[in-house]
Amino acid sequence: MKVCVVGSGGREHALAHVLSRTAEVVVAPGNPGMAAPIEITDEPLEEVEADLYVIGPEAPLVNGLADRLRQQGRAVMGPGADGALLEGSKAHMKEILSTAGVPTAHFATFDSLQTEEALAFLDTLSGPWVIKTDGLAAGKGVLVAHTMEQARADVVAKLSGSSFGDAGRHIVVEEGLEGEECSLLVLCDGTTAVPLLPAQDFKRVRDGDEGPNTGGMGAYAPMPEVGPELVGKIMDTAVTPLITEMCRRGIDYRGVLYAGLMLGPDGPKVIEYNVRFGDPEAQVVLPLLSCDAAELFLAVANGTLDEMPAPTFSGDAAVCVVLASAGYPDNLRTGDPITGLHLNGQSTAPVEGVTVFHAGTRRTSVKGPFRTAGGRVLGVTAVAPTLEEARANAYAGAAPIEWDGMQLRRDIAAAAARAVTENVG
Ligand code: AMP
Ligand code: GLY
DSSP states (O other), X not given: OEEEEEEOSHHHHHHHHHHTTTSEEEEEEOOTTOOTTSEEOOSOGXXXXXXXXXXXXXXXXXXXXXXXHHHTTOOEESOOHHHHHHHHOHHHHHHHHHHHTOOBOOEXXXXXXXXXXXXXXXXXSOSOEEXXXXXXXXXXXXXXXXXXXXXXXXXXXXXXXXXXXXXGSEEEEEEOOOSEEEEEEEEEESSOEEEOOOBEEOOEEEGGGEEEEOSOSEEEESOTTSOHHHHHHHIIIIIHHHHHHHHHTTOOOEEEEEEEEEEXXXXXXXXXXXXXXXXXXXXXXXXXXXXXXHHHHHHHHHTOGGGSOOOOBOSOEEEEEEEEOTTTTTSOOOOOBOBSBOTTSOBSSOOTTEEEEESSEEOSSTTSOOEEOSSEEEEEEXXXXXXXXXXXXXXXXXXXXXXXXOBOOSOTTHHHHHHHHHHHO
């Protein structure tokens, strides 16, 4: 089988890596860290012949790329624009979740003519207060405010257009939820849905969840405290009702449904839905698959998941540590030369089970040095029998890699690995 992965980030590198175990893989446009047997191409997508197209990022999905490819008779993993609106508009997502009866934070939506109403709504919530831009903002349009003053200032800044331009002129204001966050990636073929392993992402830029939100600074999977029973409950309360509601609206959703959840005292609640694999969740969930990923994804595209055995996993744990550019996420600087990588893009400190996924790198010649070219630059993923070993190996693989101003969190999966060790001991 030949699979075309669409995108150029760390998630797409992980997709290509795992698909290349059993299939021929071409990535459009890909990135310079993707080495043989993965092929990269800068040809227009219409000219790339493949048996299956897997679309990585949200923007092309929201813009209808899956629809266009399907109209040409191609097999596509990724929802059409109607399904992708779930991520394209948070207001739409909240509306569909409410209609479907999916538990989610209490909320209201406002536009730029409703600043007074939005400020009044803040008064009805007890805090923390969460203010989100309605449209896509690469994970950065969300503020969790712990003081009313900060919440009010953010509402005014967003609605006036001063902080996010027009993208901020529609907002969702909601109650802050407390608990552990969990990302559950679910494969859906239109009617049948199967969960992959639960993962945890680290959204804030600095250790101890300090600093602004980012696209994700690291992840691990599986989450030891989210066992099959809890995954079943999440499917029953948060996923199946949503798919039923989408079917009722005539939406044939074939792709990944990514449920961002808060596991709180009243049970799991949905923070958000995304319409694609999480990044960096993909970098930890996909390498743990022990079945044929290409066959599995083709079944998603063809609507035949019910004819497939359930996905299987190796039983290992995975940890991904993201290395980010100087100044990320607010004032990022790119173009810094990276040391500690071989010509093939992998770490100069080889550790068994460790892969360096490239996200934002470029090079000026085939054998030239890699340079930073985005906010999140590299993701170092380790797969090992335990979370503790995976964590140690990911940091060992990352150790020689450096550039001026490089940022990484030192506490990825630390608490979870400690909890597992204490429970065993
Ligand atoms: P979103 O883009 O909606 O996923 O939000 C990004 C991040 O903001 C989430 O992963 C959470 O860490 C945080 N967040 C969003 N909504 C809430 C909420 N209602 N309560 C607490 N934290 C939230
Ligand atoms: N890691 C969060 C996301 O992909 O949205």
